Amino acid sequence: MSVQERKQRERAERERLIVATARELAEQQGWDAVTTRRLAERIEYSQPVLYSHFRGKREIIGAVALQGAAELATAVRAATSAADRPRARVVALARAYLDFAARNPAVYDALFQLDGGLAYAQEDTPEPLKDAFAALLETLGEVTGDGVQPGLFTEVFWAALHGLATLTRAGRLLPEDAEPRVELLVDRLAMV
Amino acid sequence: MSVQERKQRERAERERLIVATARELAEQQGWDAVTTRRLAERIEYSQPVLYSHFRGKREIIGAVALQGAAELATAVRAATSAADRPRARVVALARAYLDFAARNPAVYDALFQLDGGLAYAQEDTPEPLKDAFAALLETLGEVTGDGVQPGLFTEVFWAALHGLATLTRAGRLLPEDAEPRVELLVDRLAMV
């Protein structure tokens, strides 16, 4: 029995290695550089091994995305829990979100820009994604204002953050004015 | 002389054909399906002809993007000019923007999602892009509110719209609630 268990452990370990390597390579040189050949070479296995763990490249992207979603949720919760007043919590949330996107561009791309084959806003949405949204909802729910559904408010606030994150990263917005943009967004959207 | 002129005209015509075909193909089957081979086949020329008009595929995407920017600006101006009160203009702007993104997903991708090799937020930004931003600024400038730069406000509002557009298109937001999201966004962000 323990032989099989060891094999399973090694297999799981190798799968982690694949995801970590893909993520690392993507952060270093962009997702375009993450080819199955390069990835296989880095983990020191041949290409087909990748396909014994994942259906294809998109599933590898999806795995990185799920990892990122969990980290994003953690980062947001850590930032908001450190602030005591509602407005400060929202500001902290916004900063943490944009900071995460800026520091982990490849992961953010895997989450929201690339096709990782993940289902969103549905019944079978993976848990980490639902939880990341929940992390936003926890803080934004208390500044939603009257007559508005917290879920709807969170979607709009999230969309605004997402827009800022992607447009900034794509060079459409200059990063210098990031802070006043956050201030403006929070001042107007959040009912504090 | 007129022979050369005719050739130039034919060349320009063929260039339009390339851009139009690329756009059409992208809208029909997505940008992944826009390969140089398929594109060449559709315009009934060989691949290298494409490279006598554009440096490469990204420049073709860029050409579609510029076309889209001009149309977006037109659509926004048409929508806003049909409304008489400031709030109605902002709502019309938001609807027109999201509508454009929903109706021309491939063009919207070329503009903001893909790499078309275009410069943004800079000195040498192509005119259509600057003009599209100007179209937003014209309407949003009058609802910016005190103590805020219209440019900054426009960036934030635009980012929110962009976020809604992309997240909706990617299946991250359900399209059913689009209208209340717009209402919420305008109610909160615009100082009417």
Add this chain to the structure above:
DNA sequence: AATCGATCCTAGCACCGCTAGACAATCGAG
């Protein structure tokens, strides 16, 4: 120790963006 199943790799498919070089059509000079 022999067997047999799991595991992995080599080799290759069809496709991608892009380009060198051959070829044909057209133009201008004599």
Add this chain to the structure above:
DNA sequence: CTCGATTGTCTAGCGGTGCTAGGATCGATT
């Protein structure tokens, strides 16, 4: 009108991509 030069286009091919079939090899079990 002829002939060389120029312009335009195409065929063929390069190195790369994601992905997979099929053979080889290894190791656990009998």
